[in-house]
Amino acid sequence: MSAADTDVLIVGGGLAGLAAARALEDADVDWLLLDAADAPGGRVRTDVVDGFALDRGFQVLLTAYPEAREALDYDALDLHAFLPGALVRVEGSLRPVSDPFRLPSRALRSARAPIGSLADKLRVASLRRRVRDEDPFAVPEQTTLEDLRALGFSERIIDRFFRPFLGGVLLDPELATSNRMFRFVMKMFAEGDSVLPAGGIEAIPTQLASHLPAARLRMGTAVAALHGREATLADGDELYARHAVLVATDGPGAATLLEEVDDPGSRATTTLYFAAERPPVAEPMLILDGDDSGPVNHLCVPSQIAPGYAPDGAALVSASVVEGGGLRAEALADAVREQLRGWFGPGVRTWRLLGAYHVAHAQPAQDPPALAEPVRAHRLGAGRYVAGDHRENASINGALRSGRRAAEAVLADIAA
Numbered sequence: 001m002s003a004a005d006t007d008v009l010i011v012g013g014g015l016a017g018l019a020a021a022r023a024l025e026d027a028d029v030d031w032l033l034l035d036a037a038d039a040p041g042g043r044v045r046t047d048v049v050d051g052f053a054l055d056r057g058f059q060v061l062l063t064a065y066p067e068a069r070e071a072l073d074y075d076a077l078d079l080h081a082f083l084p085g086a087l088v089r090v091e092g093s094l095r096p097v098s099d100p101f102r103l104p105s106r107a108l109r110s111a112r113a114p115i116g117s118l119a120d121k122l123r124v125a126s127l128r129r130r131v132r133d134e135d136p137f138a139v140p141e142q143t144t145l146e147d148l149r150a151l152g153f154s155e156r157i158i159d160r161f162f163r164p165f166l167g168g169v170l171l172d173p174e175l176a177t178s179n180r181m182f183r184f185v186m187k188m189f190a191e192g193d194s195v196l197p198a199g200g201i202e203a204i205p206t207q208l209a210s211h212l213p214a215a216r217l218r219m220g221t222a223v224a225a226l227h228g229r230e231a232t233l234a235d236g237d238e239l240y241a242r243h244a245v246l247v248a249t250d251g252p253g254a255a256t257l258l259e260e261v262d263d264p265g266s267r268a269t270t271t272l273y274f275a276a277e278r279p280p281v282a283e284p285m286l287i288l289d290g291d292d293s294g295p296v297n298h299l300c301v302p303s304q305i306a307p308g309y310a311p312d313g314a315a316l317v318s319a320s321v322v323e324g325g326g327l328r329a330e331a332l333a334d335a336v337r338e339q340l341r342g343w344f345g346p347g348v349r350t351w352r353l354l355g356a357y358h359v360a361h362a363q364p365a366q367d368p369p370a371l372a373e374p375v376r377a378h379r380l381g382a383g384r385y386v387a388g389d390h391r392e393n394a395s396i397n398g399a400l401r402s403g404r405r406a407a408e409a410v411l412a413d414i415a416a
């Protein structure tokens, strides 16, 4: 016999689960959140190693995310911005590619860089203007590569800029992802900054959790199976929800627990962190491999953006590899050092590996027609609901929004 433990049981305490909990708490509904991990945050966690803040996979918050603006207190997060644009390693040197609207003084240097033609750069500017005015989730859906070609971009700028840039953002250098996601992220880059919280990306879920009663966040509690509104825990215990079970795990986890949900597929990435005596570049910018020399697709120096990422007198280098699951961390680190020695000189040999994070499911795959419907259903019927980035789109914004919307569906059904 199971006890009637709560009105709404939330499974998963990533951003989606926390946003759902917030909406239920605000509505004064009884809820309990279960998460297998030791702390909330899901894919948005940070480890502190020797005084360095290592995000569990490099990621950034885009300040223009509409849902994040509502859900988060940006001032309290003490956000630090990247310089817009990127440094692109091409033909043996790092070339700045900047946004002519946001950094006019750099535009000329940018126009001379061998990344694409002047016409390409004008197309980037016109794309930025276009995405500001459109609903990205309403454009005809095709792959990002098809969209870039239809927009007239040359193969050179596609290979030297868009592949490494979107390889970093969408974890997809093949550009097979839905162009709706591409247009959405371009819009967000055009309308705001890329930022890191002062002490690591985990400040985001920590802030969300701080508004919730700690006793309702039950960590270290994995759900093994769901039957209707009853959850069987990994330790054999059972919990029953009077009104609703809201599954806010990642997509593959939801597909395991809910027969109504399909596994969305996964995009993987590996981030390696190195301690360096000094930063390899002065600019607080994203750095891209425009030569496809691999294994690193993109890197940055988080401590140049937000000083709290490294102790005084040291620099933290974050190097990201798309996939990268096949090699042991030390072997991958050697290959990364070898590549970056060609970029930054022999000092790279002294970089000390602090940590390596392979995230097999960093983002759900979003190949068309994944985003044909901008929002997939949150209500599955019979008191079962689902939230998570796989229901909207693979981003901090998508996860937060889907959690809120799933909770709103629960509340509407309770009120009916």
Ligand SMILES: Cc1cc2nc3c(=O)[nH]c(=O)nc-3n(C[C@H](O)[C@H](O)[C@H](O)COP(=O)(O)OP(=O)(O)OC[C@H]3O[C@@H](n4cnc5c(N)ncnc54)[C@H](O)[C@@H]3O)c2cc1C
Binding pocket: 011, 012, 013, 014, 015, 016, 017, 034, 035, 036, 037, 040, 041, 042, 043, 044, 056, 057, 058, 059, 060, 061, 062, 169, 221, 222, 223, 224, 248, 249, 250, 253, 269, 359, 361, 362, 363, 387, 388, 389, 390, 393, 394, 395, 396, 397, 399
């Ligand atoms: C390396 C990397 C880079 C990224 N880059 C960016 C970026 O730059 N910008 C951006 O906006 N987004 C980025 N993202 C995506 C963003 O982080 C995710 O879309 C978002 O965090 C997903 O949140 P979620 O709540 O949907 O899922 P998750 O964060 O996966 O949360 C699911 C939770 O469910 C729990 N759980 C799973 N199964 C069970 C179970 N059976 N029982 C109990 N608990 C369970 C897990 O422990 C976890 O806490 C990146 C992600 C990664 C990993």
